[in-house]
Amino acid sequence: MLSVHEVTTAYQGLVAISAVSIEVAKGEIVCVAGANGAGKSTLLKSIAGAERPRSGTVSFDGMRIDGMAQHVITSRGIAYVPENRRLFPRLSVRDNLRLGSYLYRGEVNREEPLDLVFKLFPRLQERLEQRAETLSGGEQQMLAIGRALMTRPRLLMLDEPSQGIMPKLVDEIFQAVKRIRDAGMTVLIVEQRMSECLEIADRAYILQTGRVLMQGSAAEISVNPDVRKAYLGL
Amino acid sequence: MTAETIIQSLASGLLMGLLYGLIAVGLALIFGLMDVVNFAHGEFLMIAMYATFFLFVFFAIDPLLAAPLVAAALFVFGAVVYLLIVRFAVRAKANAGMVQIFSTFGLAIVMRGLAQYFFTPDYRSVTHSWLGGKTVSVAGIFLPVPQLVGALVAIAAFGALYLFINRTDFGRALEATREDAGAVALVGIDKNKVFALGWGLGAALVGLSGAVMAIFFYIYPDVGASFALIAYVTVALGGFGSVFGAFAGGIIVGLVEATTALLLPPSLKAVGIYAVYLLVVFIRPRGLFGSM
Numbered sequence: 001m002l003s004v005h006e007v008t009t010a011y012q013g014l015v016a017i018s019a020v021s022i023e024v025a026k027g028e029i030v031c032v033a034g035a036n037g038a039g040k041s042t043l044l045k046s047i048a049g050a051e052r053p054r055s056g057t058v059s060f061d062g063m064r065i066d067g068m069a070q071h072v073i074t075s076r077g078i079a080y081v082p083e084n085r086r087l088f089p090r091l092s093v094r095d096n097l098r099l100g101s102y103l104y105r106g107e108v109n110r111e112e113p114l115d116l117v118f119k120l121f122p123r124l125q126e127r128l129e130q131r132a133e134t135l136s137g138g139e140q141q142m143l144a145i146g147r148a149l150m151t152r153p154r155l156l157m158l159d160e161p162s163q164g165i166m167p168k169l170v171d172e173i174f175q176a177v178k179r180i181r182d183a184g185m186t187v188l189i190v191e192q193r194m195s196e197c198l199e200i201a202d203r204a205y206i207l208q209t210g211r212v213l214m215q216g217s218a219a220e221i222s223v224n225p226d227v228r229k230a231y232l233g234l
Numbered sequence: 235m236t237a238e239t240i241i242q243s244l245a246s247g248l249l250m251g252l253l254y255g256l257i258a259v260g261l262a263l264i265f266g267l268m269d270v271v272n273f274a275h276g277e278f279l280m281i282a283m284y285a286t287f288f289l290f291v292f293f294a295i296d297p298l299l300a301a302p303l304v305a306a307a308l309f310v311f312g313a314v315v316y317l318l319i320v321r322f323a324v325r326a327k328a329n330a331g332m333v334q335i336f337s338t339f340g341l342a343i344v345m346r347g348l349a350q351y352f353f354t355p356d357y358r359s360v361t362h363s364w365l366g367g368k369t370v371s372v373a374g375i376f377l378p379v380p381q382l383v384g385a386l387v388a389i390a391a392f393g394a395l396y397l398f399i400n401r402t403d404f405g406r407a408l409e410a411t412r413e414d415a416g417a418v419a420l421v422g423i424d425k426n427k428v429f430a431l432g433w434g435l436g437a438a439l440v441g442l443s444g445a446v447m448a449i450f451f452y453i454y455p456d457v458g459a460s461f462a463l464i465a466y467v468t469v470a471l472g473g474f475g476s477v478f479g480a481f482a483g484g485i486i487v488g489l490v491e492a493t494t495a496l497l498l499p500p501s502l503k504a505v506g507i508y509a510v511y512l513l514v515v516f517i518r519p520r521g522l523f524g525s526m
Contacts, residue, residue: 070419
């Protein structure tokens with residue numbers, strides 16, 4: 001479904017990822033793990049169109065999307081939840097979700113994914129009239145994922161969904177990711193918390209200083225002795 | 235000074251104030267949306283007044299009927315100014331603030347020069363329009379009809395703007411872009427389209443006020459300058475970027491101006507407004523209704 005081929009992206013001359021290739025098949029949960037500064041966020045930005053790769057190609061459903069404007073990539077079916085979530089802070093939860101369905105304005109069933117969103121995150125339904133900035137970190141993450149689901153993506157990309165969130169809610173969010181996949185979507189997660197991520201993922205990649213260090217099934221990676229020592233602290 | 239004179243001038247101050255609000259709201263809208271001050275705002279007003287004048291002279295269209303046409307024409311003009319000039323000015327890699335200021339300031343000077351060249355510096359006026367020169371008397375207070383209608387147009391325009399921003403998808407997109415222009419792509423919105431619409435809308439609102447102003451004000455190439463100054467003060471007073479702050483700011487400016495006119499000689503009319511402006515920026519720099 002998604003094919004990233006030898007992508008190199010640099011900021012002001014500094015290479016953040018170098019010739020990175022990853023594949024994501026339909027219906028998978030793929031985890032990209034790695035330490036801070038390994039290039040995980042840059043990888044997602046390069047796919048989402050928030051950064052333009054210097055070289056390499058990104059294809060989605062067989063079509064080249066690298067070089068397309070970010071809003072066009074969103075409309076093609078890739079929803080991206082960035083690290084800092086980028087909600088509309090002074091707008092209500094309801095307005096944030098409604099903006100998620102902007103692409104479907106004028107359609108009668110524009111808010112169809114709302115059922116799923118409320119099933120996954122019932123708290124959002126309780127806080128519909130609250131401003132997004134008044135939500136807790138975990139709730140903001142839920143809203144960011146909810147808003148992304150409203151764009152009806154085929155591929156959902158999450159950048160460090162566990163960041164700045166109470167441990168109890170982290171679990172809730174990872175469980176929600178599984179249910180999102182069960183609802184027919186494909187998920188690509190970037191995470192520093194490798195163990196939780198490997199638990200729900202089908203396959204994983206490990207990035208180190210901008211390159212793919214290792215790849216395999218989540219089961220393989222989680223029993224690999226080097227990974228256990230370096231990343232899982234076992 | 236009798237109570238009657240005071241009420242009389244406060245009433246006309248209120249009417250002018252509502253029009254000032256309408257002139258300023260486009261400026262506030264654009265500033266709130268993308269932090270760009272349109273220094274050609276007064277010249278937008280000027281071409282709207284000329285457009286109204288020429289529609290009247292050549293096609294005998296009364297300014298009241300011309301108003302929607304002029305607003306539509308200014309909408310297109312505003313969007314084009316964004317797409318051809320401002321879009322590139324905001325991308326400047328160095329001295330971005332200066333580039334923005336001088337790209338619109340330069341536009342103002344060019345527009346004034348073109349107006350002088352094509353329309354000559356002569357003072358023009360729309361004579362014998364439906365409303366021109368008429369007054370009504372309400373409870374002993376005489377109100378000029380053009381200003382009264384202008385005030386009603388301003389209230390209606392603010393009402394429509396409120397509904398547009400709060401009830402339509404495009405209005406929500408506008409608010410979302412104000413909040414975080416870098417995030418709207420996440421929901422599939424093209425921020426450039428929103429910016430172009432914002433410029434169009436801001437220019438249409440000043441176009442509407444230009445059509446009303448043409449009924450009772452002389453039209454000449456520099457006419458925008460004095461109103462632009464009032465508009466900048468209004469926007470600062472109301473709170474930078476706050477659309478409804480501009481409405482309230484306009485009313486305050488109108489009332490202060492009328493009060494000053496009662497107390498000081500006409501040539502010192504601007505003193506009151508400027509004093510209020512300084513007071514606000516010193517005591518409450520974000521303006522009365524602004525948030526930071």
